[in-house]
Amino acid sequence: ETGVTQTPRHLVMGMTNKKSLKCEQHLGHNAMYWYKQSAKKPLELMFVYSLEERVENNSVPSRFSPECPNSSHLFLHLHTLQPEDSALYLCASSQVLGGRQPQHFGDGTRLSIL
Amino acid sequence: AQTVTQSQPEMSVQEAETVTLSCTYDTSESDYYLFWYKQPPSRQMILVIRQEAYKQQNATENRFSVNFQKAAKSFSLKISDSQLGDAAMYFCAYRNPAGGTSYGKLTFGQGTILTVHP
Numbered sequence: 001e002t003g004v005t006q007t008p009r010h011l012v013m014g015m016t017n018k019k020s021l022k023c024e025q026h027l028g029h030n031a032m033y034w035y036k037q038s039a040k041k042p043l044e045l046m047f048v049y050s051l052e053e054r055v056e057n058n059s060v061p062s063r064f065s066p067e068c069p070n071s072s073h074l075f076l077h078l079h080t081l082q083p084e085d086s087a088l089y090l091c092a093s094s095q096v097l098g099g100r101q102p103q104h105f106g107d108g109t110r111l112s113i114l
Numbered sequence: 115a116q117t118v119t120q121s122q123p124e125m126s127v128q129e130a131e132t133v134t135l136s137c138t139y140d141t142s143e144s145d146y147y148l149f150w151y152k153q154p155p156s157r158q159m160i161l162v163i164r165q166e167a168y169k170q171q172n173a174t175e176n177r178f179s180v181n182f183q184k185a186a187k188s189f190s191l192k193i194s195d196s197q198l199g200d201a202a203m204y205f206c207a208y209r210n211p212a213g214g215t216s217y218g219k220l221t222f223g224q225g226t227i228l229t230v231h232p
Contacts, residue, residue, distance in 0.1 A: 003158075033220075042118070043205070043222040055217045090159065098211045098218020100147050100166055105159040 006106035023091030137206030
């Protein structure tokens with residue numbers, strides 16, 4: 001397997017549920033990212049990790065909790081979400097922070113909150 | 115803060131024709147990177163082309179080329195000989211180099227939906 005893999009592809013959950021999104025990269029990259037993509041809005045950066053340390057928490061509500069156990073894996077733990085949290089959640093990785101190397105994206109998890 | 119603006123929510127082109135997607139950005143930095151990403155429907159976002167701000171020469175990748183106007187802070191994407199597979203959402207993105215207090219955040223525009231007509 002190569003690239004950035006996200007699971008699940010689709011997730012439907014109630015507002016009181018707890019679930020987790022998983023991202024795995026097989027590129028040997030050191031930086032990983034979570035983005036939220038809503039209709040008619042630019043991608044919103046949520047979290048940035050570099051070498052398993054959180055670099056940025058972009059004013060994200062505490063109902064989203066990231067975890068980066070190693071440089072290949074990134075999780076987004078979800079609890080008590082709101083309907084406005086329904087969106088496509090994209091994971092990305094890059095060789096290092098910044099630089100000319102692009103970010104590589106996963107297919108995303110389509111999240112629907114009932 | 116850096117901002118990226120794509121003023122064309124939707125564009126369309128006939129197969130084999132040429133189309134140009136617009137992007138402008140705002141920054142006080144002199145050194146940065148610019149990218150165009152393509153996101154086909156229900157598929158992965160992939161890099162189309164990138165440009166380093168210190169390079170005067172416009173980047174080219176096969177049928178894709180950019181018109182980088184640094185003074186005007188403009189970074190348009192030209193797609194030549196358009197193909198049906200080019201239909202997608204296109205995002206323009208800006209990034210500072212990492213260093214100091216900057217971690218090289220990638221800032222995206224709102225996206226342009228490109229439709230290719232056979």
